[in-house]
Amino acid sequence: xxxxxxxxxxxxxxxxxxxxxxxxxxxxxxxxxxxxxxxxxxxxxxxxxxxxxxxxxxxxxxxxxxxxxxxxxxxxxxxxxxxxxxxxxxxxxxxxxxxxxxxxxxxxxxxxxxxxxxxxxxxxxxxxxxxxxxxxxxxxxxxxxxxxxxxxxxxxxxxxxxxxxxxxxxxxxxxxxxxxxxxxxxxxxxxxxxxxxxxxxxxxxxxxxxxxxxxxxxxxxxxxxxxxxxxxxxxxxxxxxxxxxxxxxxxxxxxxxxxxxxxxxxxxxxxxxxxxxxxxxxxxxxxxxxxxxxxxxxxxxxxxxxxxxxxxxxxxxxxxxxxx
Numbered sequence: 001x002x003x004x005x006x007x008x009x010x011x012x013x014x015x016x017x018x019x020x021x022x023x024x025x026x027x028x029x030x031x032x033x034x035x036x037x038x039x040x041x042x043x044x045x046x047x048x049x050x051x052x053x054x055x056x057x058x059x060x061x062x063x064x065x066x067x068x069x070x071x072x073x074x075x076x077x078x079x080x081x082x083x084x085x086x087x088x089x090x091x092x093x094x095x096x097x098x099x100x101x102x103x104x105x106x107x108x109x110x111x112x113x114x115x116x117x118x119x120x121x122x123x124x125x126x127x128x129x130x131x132x133x134x135x136x137x138x139x140x141x142x143x144x145x146x147x148x149x150x151x152x153x154x155x156x157x158x159x160x161x162x163x164x165x166x167x168x169x170x171x172x173x174x175x176x177x178x179x180x181x182x183x184x185x186x187x188x189x190x191x192x193x194x195x196x197x198x199x200x201x202x203x204x205x206x207x208x209x210x211x212x213x214x215x216x217x218x219x220x221x222x223x224x225x226x227x228x229x230x231x232x233x234x235x236x237x238x239x240x241x242x243x244x245x246x247x248x249x250x251x252x253x254x255x256x257x258x259x260x261x262x263x264x265x266x267x268x269x270x271x272x273x274x275x276x277x278x279x280x281x282x283x284x285x286x287x288x289x290x291x292x293x294x295x296x297x298x299x300x301x302x303x304x305x306x307x308x309x310x311x312x313x314x315x316x317x318x319x320x321x322x323x324x
Contacts, residue, residue, distance in 0.1 A: 013066040069136030184232025274309035
């Protein structure tokens with residue numbers, strides 16, 4: 001792979017109890033446990049704080065992430081070109097999950113779950129479609145109009161559709177464009193693009209009941225970006241809307257949801273001078289020009305929301321707006 005470098009070879013677990021080392025020669029990975037250093041009476045080091053724990057035989061693994069509860073580790077493997085596109089090879093692209101807490105198995109880790117893929121896709125496209133819930137109980141991925149939710153504490157058995165118990169996975173009634181998991185609660189948020197007479201649909205569901213806790217429909221939206229507050233207190237939608245009288249230009253409207261409040265009320269903040277461009281003729285393919293600068297972010301431990309944009313063809317300088 002031409003995409004992995006030295007910083008891709010190490011990954012700490014969330015609480016610092018494990019360290020995984022990905023072999024730069026692509027032979028697999030090793031997991032180490034971390035403990036306090038031991039010293040003798042003279043203050044000399046007897047034993048370092050790292051102890052080899054498990055070997056994971058995953059050839060060409062180059063991405064790894066631990067579950068939030070540190071019970072599992074997930075790896076991405078395969079062979080890519082210099083652009084990060086998986087190529088045809090004897091080692092097929094794969095996402096593998098290993099159990100870390102089974103003390104009775106050998107030092108060779110046992111694969112608990114795997115997902116195989118074909119070549120031709122960028123590795124980030126695959127990797128971003130696997131997310132853990134905050135408690136590490138569930139692993140979520142997607143396939144077009146389904147959410148695949150696996151109970152990690154029950155041998156990765158899939159949650160069945162509550163509306164149709166014969167379905168092994170959760171049907172959502174349309175092609176999912178993007179999903180994201182709350183950093184605090186067992187909520188999954190996703191959106192389905194507008195199609196024909198059907199408006200864009202944004203949904204938040206609770207796991208494992210799959211009850212809908214919030215649903216919002218939007219019309220005329222070209223693209224939608226979701227961003228959770230780091231503590232799960234709020235959720236922001238950046239809705240890209242066509243500008244009146246300006247073909248190929250988009251203006252931004254933010255929908256801010258109060259996740260912890262009853263009924264999850266919503267605020268709307270319009271930023272007409274925050275613009276992006278797109279190609280209005282689908283036959284010409286995606287817009288390939290340079291986009292104006294812009295972005296938004298939540299205050300990490302507060303309730304403020306910041307937006308910045310420009311310069312663009314409506315403002316000559318960068319503008320920053322802060323909302324509470």
